Amino acid sequence: MGGPRDEDPPVLLESSPVTQSLNVKPEEITLTFDEYVKLENPSKGIVITPRINNDEVEFSALKNIVTIKLNQELEDSTTYVFNFQKSIVDISEENPAENLKLVFSTGNSIDSLGISGTVGYYFPPSKPDFSNIIVGIYPLGDTTDVFTAPPYYLSQPDTTGNFNITNIKSGNYLAYAWKDLNGTLKAEFKSEEYDFILDTLVIEKNIENVRFNLSKADLTPIRILRTSQFGKNFDIILNRDPTEITLESPELGKEFFYTFSENRLRIYTTKTKEDSIPFQISLQDSVGFTQDSLIWAKFADSDRKPDKLQITANSGKSFLNNLEIELKFNKPIKDINFDSLYITYDTASRIPITPSMLLFEDSTKMDLLKIKISLPDSLKQDIFTIKASDSTFYDVEGQYNESELSANYRKLKRENLADEISGRIIGAKPPFIIQLLNTKGELVAEQFLTNSDSYSFQLLEAGTFKIRVIEDSNGNKRWDPANFFEKRNAERVFYFVNNENKEDLVIRSGWSLSEQNIQAITQTGINKIPVDNKD
Incomplete structure (x- = not known):
């Protein structure tokens, strides 16, 4: 009470076995410190290499002694490394023990090989976080990999992304890096960023300048989950977003149109049909998986009320001479009333928008309208506004836009x-x-x-x-x-x-x-x- 704050980390006084010991196979490891200590998430924070069954290991702290019961037999002629990172802290101020590592061998020599390098991102966040990243290697020929089991040797990068795996036995290995958000010591390809080295690492001497670049790559094959009628339309629900969609039907772009949003492809019809209509659909996802299917779609009468027509503009864009406007609709558009569609640049002046200025990006979807207008240099105004009154746009379900559209664009000065x-x-x-x-x-x-x-x-x-x-x-x-x-x-x-x-x-x-x-x-x-x- 009233004394100076304890800022000193706990100091290791002795350990059993002693670090760098040879020909030992301990069933239990003890570490004695100069003050009372406790453990912080030891099952995740204490990194043990090469791989052992972590589920059987028991960690405990009593007063100034940390005990690790292995509850398993260690491999012969193998160097084991216990890297405690920041898992052992003092009782009073939770200062972590610094650079605490225990190394021993079950054989008559200590393996001394290592690999080092950096981990980065293909698309770096503004503040890269390396706290949950793991770099691991697996012996070549091992039946496990980064998605199925923890690595044989592993390390974690420092705050700048540099890593170093030490005390590796000579041999051939496969190397991976991943962001282990759930603490399983395995990568989850649906949700976690990862990377891997294609070539086999032949570790006969120290290897430096190894580089990983993390990114997400969902390896779940793309597929159709279900299909169903939605009002007078037809829905195809996918398990994930594709990068490419090819939909084929003789009347597509004439009587049928489609949109895609949030894993849902919706086919719209301009009139109901008594018979089911075949559609050939081809899908490809970001990692190259494909699926081709023949879908029979039903377009029957329905009392379901159509969704309201909604418009989103690329408002706020700057331009020099050519004003390029994009209008995104939640449904395919069938008709436009040009009398109420125009550009204004002061309280009294307007530029009418004509059909020659318009282009729908995809005639089978009709949901993205591009408008391109060349403005003369004589117009010195800074702000130009596209205006569309209610009932300007008419969709395939017979709905008009209920709200007015107003979006501004800024003209740049050369x-x-x-x-x-x-x-x-x-x-x-x-x-x-x-x-x-x-x-x-x-x-x-x-x-x-x-x-x-x-x-x-x-x-x-x-x-x-x-x-x-x-x-x-x-x-x-x-x-x-x-x-x-x-x-x-x-x-x-x-x-x-x-x-x-x-x-x-x-x-x-x-x-x-x-x-x-x-x-x-x-x-x-x-x-x-x-x-x-x-x-």
Whole structure:
């Protein structure tokens, strides 16, 4: 009472067995400290390698002694490592014991090999968290893997993503990294980010510069869960979102239209049918799984009241000369009243929208309307507003929009814009997806390079940006995650990094930044020392 706060961690006085002991097979391990201690989540926090049956291990703390009952026989000629991390803390202030590790061997030598490297993300969050990440290796030929059992050897990265697995027995291994949110020491491919190295690690000497890049890749095959009539329409419910949908029927785009939202594909009809109608549906998900099915859909009369027609606009977008508007509808659109659809730029002036300015992105869906208008330089106003009164849009179920639409767009001034950001991608081959991101991580501009490694973003608002490059190996103009079952890593993602090793790129009005070269250095596997951001 009244004394100084205890800031000293507990100090290990002795252990049984003693660290670095040889030819020991303890049934029980004890550690004695210089003060009273307690355990914090030891079953998760104390990392034991190589793999043992953690369910049988008993941890306890009494006064200043920690006891570990193994309740199992250890393997012959094997080096065991007990890494206590922050699981042993003092009673008074919960200061954790520092750098506490116990190493012993059941044979006559201590295994001393190791692997080290870093863990990152293909799409890093603003504040990367490495607290629940595990790096683990499995002996080649082991019947288990990262999804079925804990690893044989494992480690956890530090706060910057660096890891080090020590005291490994020489041999051939497969290596993985994953975010273990549920503490099972296994990866859950439906919900947890993970990565794996395709090549076998031949550990005969220390291996450095191993790199993992975490991302989510749900390996559940895509499938149709159920089908049912919904009012006069027909629903196809999927277990997950596909990346590609192909729906085929002779009258699709004429009498039938469809939308997709939240795992549900809904086919709309312009009139009821007595007979069932066949639809051929092909699905593909992000990891490459496909399903082809023939669906017989029924479109019968129904008393169910149709949903109201709703509109969402890409309001708030900026533009220079061409105003590009997108209107997203919750249902397919059948007709438009152009008399009540126009652009305003002051209290008295308006620009009528005509059919030549419109384009539906997909004539079989009719739920995404794109409007493109070229505005003359003589219009000096900053804000342009699209207006649509009620009953402007008419959907396939006979519903009009009940609410008025009003969405604003900002016209940029040429003198306030930066001229260009340009450069090359070094160390990778096209095709590429080049993305310009703002400080919120939002996509500002995007380019697809099929046969070139040079990019150029022109006429940009002044600000701070990041440049992200996706190595689009299959040229499908999207990033493809890993597929563990097909032994395929995710497509590489890398970022522009300046001379100060920062990703931020600042550009001002009138500036032109050339030779902003991007080095492809983020690669899963054993990496060479990164090279400078120069050609």
